[in-house]
Amino acid sequence: MNIESNLKAIQSSIFDQCKINNRNIKEIEITAVSKKQSVEKIDVILNKGHKVFGENTVQECKKKWPLLKEKYPNIRLHLIGKLQTNKVKDALKIFDVIETLDNEKLAKALSKEELKTGKKLKYFIQVNTGNEPQKNGILIKDAKEFLNFTRINYKLNIVGLMCIPPKDDEPSLHFSLLADLGKRLNLTKFSMGMSKDYKIALDFGSTNIRIGESIFGPRI
Numbered sequence: 001m002n003i004e005s006n007l008k009a010i011q012s013s014i015f016d017q018c019k020i021n022n023r024n025i026k027e028i029e030i031t032a033v034s035k036k037q038s039v040e041k042i043d044v045i046l047n048k049g050h051k052v053f054g055e056n057t058v059q060e061c062k063k064k065w066p067l068l069k070e071k072y073p074n075i076r077l078h079l080i081g082k083l084q085t086n087k088v089k090d091a092l093k094i095f096d097v098i099e100t101l102d103n104e105k106l107a108k109a110l111s112k113e114e115l116k117t118g119k120k121l122k123y124f125i126q127v128n129t130g131n132e133p134q135k136n137g138i139l140i141k142d143a144k145e146f147l148n149f150t151r152i153n154y155k156l157n158i159v160g161l162m163c164i165p166p167k168d169d170e171p172s173l174h175f176s177l178l179a180d181l182g183k184r185l186n187l188t189k190f191s192m193g194m195s196k197d198y199k200i201a202l203d204f205g206s207t208n209i210r211i212g213e214s215i216f217g218p219r220i
């Protein structure tokens with residue numbers, strides 16, 4: 001298991017996929033998903049200059065990242081898991097991007113904390129493309145209203161859309177729904193695609209792929 005060569009292999013397959021799709025490789029960012037991975041493993045690619053990482057809980061991020069951030073000041077942390085309103089204060093301290101904005105109460109709390117601290121983050125709206133009742137995310141039919149509302153009322157800097165396709169579905173269907181929605185809403189960033197399906201996601205215009213185990217190996 002060589003973490004550095006894993007990352008290189010993904011970069012090279014992104015390069016190939018961009019060629020096939022006639023896309024500019026510069027618009028694609030790899031979020032290295034470091035949840036449940038050791039600090040030692042994370043350090044391997046930090047040391048090689050990788051700058052964008054994803055964690056799925058505020059709690060784990062707070063444990064692992066403060067020291068690493070001191071050592072590597074220019075990194076950017078993305079929250080890719082559910083954010084509870086009572087964790088907003090901590091989330092704003094440690095994250096740069098929140099990819100899981102999915103309800104109004106949360107938007108309101110984030111806006112309040114941004115005003116209080118003067119810190120502004122970037123946000124992706126999480127979209128429930130599969131209309132799954134138990135799944136987080138804004139429904140496609142509500143996305144336009146939610147986007148306008150969070151921008152105008154809460155002044156959140158929404159940069160794009162994010163989705164997690166249902167486990168047993170063809171992911172391309174969901175990537176295509178998200179891309180279509182983004183076009184309609186004039187959004188240019190799409191966080192879609194993980195270790196198993198990132199190549200398909202790139203075919204559908206993903207700009208932010210979230211890769212965990214294909215870089216770091218199995219989670220603890």
Ligand SMILES: *Cc1c(COP(=O)(O)O)cnc(C)c1O
Pocket residue numbers: 033035056080081164194195196210211212213214
């Ligand atoms: C864990 C996780 C990933 C990474 O998944 P891998 O299969 O390890 O690449 C991506 N996105 C989200 C939202 C996750 O929770």
